[in-house]
Amino acid sequence: MPASPLPTAAPAAVGFRPDLVERFDAGVRSGLLRDLHAVVIARHGRIVLERFFEGTDEAWGRPLGTVAHGPETLHDLRSVTKSIVSGLLYGIALARGLVPPPETPLAAVFPEVAALAEPDRAGLKIVHALTMTLGLAWDESLPYTDPRNSEIAMEAAADRLAFVLSQPVVHPPGTQWTYGGGATALIGAIIARGTGRSLQDFAREALFQPLGIDRFEWHAGHDGVVSAASGLRLTARGLLRLGELLLARGRASDGTEIVPEDLLQAAIAPAATVEPGFDYGRGWFLAASPVPALGGGDRRWVGGFGNGGQRLFVMPETGISCAIFSGAYNAPDDWVTPTRVWREIVLSNLVAA
Incomplete structure (x- = not known):
């Protein structure tokens, strides 16, 4: 059965500026935040901002035309699949x-x-x-x-x-x-x-169903085998639930263990250097960013990155998760808007621990 939807909260109730949503909307209107299809931000398990947009979309490179995205719209994760x-x-x-x-x-x-x-x-x-x-x-x-x-x-x-x-x-x-x-x-x-099962069947039983993710698609190649690198499609809320899983140290909202904590910690521990200050674990990008409201110093975050501006950001110390879908596929600057959302909307508008 689908899990209960995450509750919502006013931004100020979980330590954000009360005008967080207005600031985000102004960024969209100004053109600084462009090509967005969906943004969902949560703190301490409560959604404080959820926005969906109409835009040109694709499904693993196949044009879909203009799509009016919403809570139930499936969207490419591209390399967040990794x-x-x-x-x-x-x-x-x-x-x-x-x-x-x-x-x-x-x-x-x-x-x-x-x-x-x-x-x-x-x-x-x-x-x-x-x-x-x-x-x-x-x-x-x-x-x-x-x-x-x-x-x-x-x-x-x-x-x-x-x-x-x-x-x-x-x-x-x-x-x-x-x-x-x-x-x-x-x-x-x-x-x-x-497992003796297809990757998508194992994912359904072992990960998605326990988290209440009841809708997904997974593109397959010419051999019928799904692409483990880039083929998964989820809703924005479904992707956010995976962020919440990381924040809960591998447990579902009811306390059920999905990923043992020691193995999850191994996955998000630095294992290789991408560039100075930017590391990689097992499928996850790892870095740190300043959070002005928390007295200076960088706070560590975990990220899943996908072509076109697909992102899942999680900052364990602050209890924040953020899912972003975008339509800037194959654009060399596809990183700009999700980075602005993360730094200038999420982290810069946090005012309390």
Whole structure:
């Protein structure tokens, strides 16, 4: 059954400026906050701002035309899918004893992939796929409309797993972070093999249903296997519930354990450096930002990032979660609006602990 909807609260009741919503609306009218499809902000489990917009949308690259978004509208997460697969579903499967532990060599998991018999690939382990430190060549800097983009080439390959694991070795495993959907495709396959179920069926039973997320879609490739890297679609409230799960240390609102706390903490612990001050865990981006109302100093946050401006931000110390959908697909500045929402609307308008 769907869970009870999250309660709402006036912003001032949970420590925001009373005119938080008005400030957000002014940012939209001014054009500083553009391309938005949905924004939902909550603190201490109560929604303080929820806005939906009409805009041009896509479903995994397929044009949908103009969509009037609302609470029940499904929306691409794009690469926020990676955070859910590597950062949540793998941990759940590991806790159930259904998948090998992170230190397991990939050669033992995918014995059919001939490339893994090569000596320079012997050190590849599951943890390197979880943290995107495989050390294999991968380039997603090209537009996702370009067949040379590594993720697009993987989706077109006859064997996704062999495609990923046969890429040239460019760094020793575990030494260099390289963004790539191929790493998450491996984790999705490990979960599917270990559970004996499709990734979407396992997600439905183990994660979505216990959280009351009763609607989702998951795009599949030509082989019928869903894309673990970018194919999931949720509602904005559904995505926010995953943020609330992180804030509740892996438990649903009724106290039921969904992800064991130790495995969740392992997923959101820094494992690789993206750039100075910006780290990566198991599927999650990790950084810190100042919160003026809390006396200075940076507060750590956890983020799921997706092409087009899709975001899930969670700041555990403040009890804040924020889900953002946007339509700036493939735009080089797709990060601008969600960053402004997070910094200038959410964090800058907090006035009390």
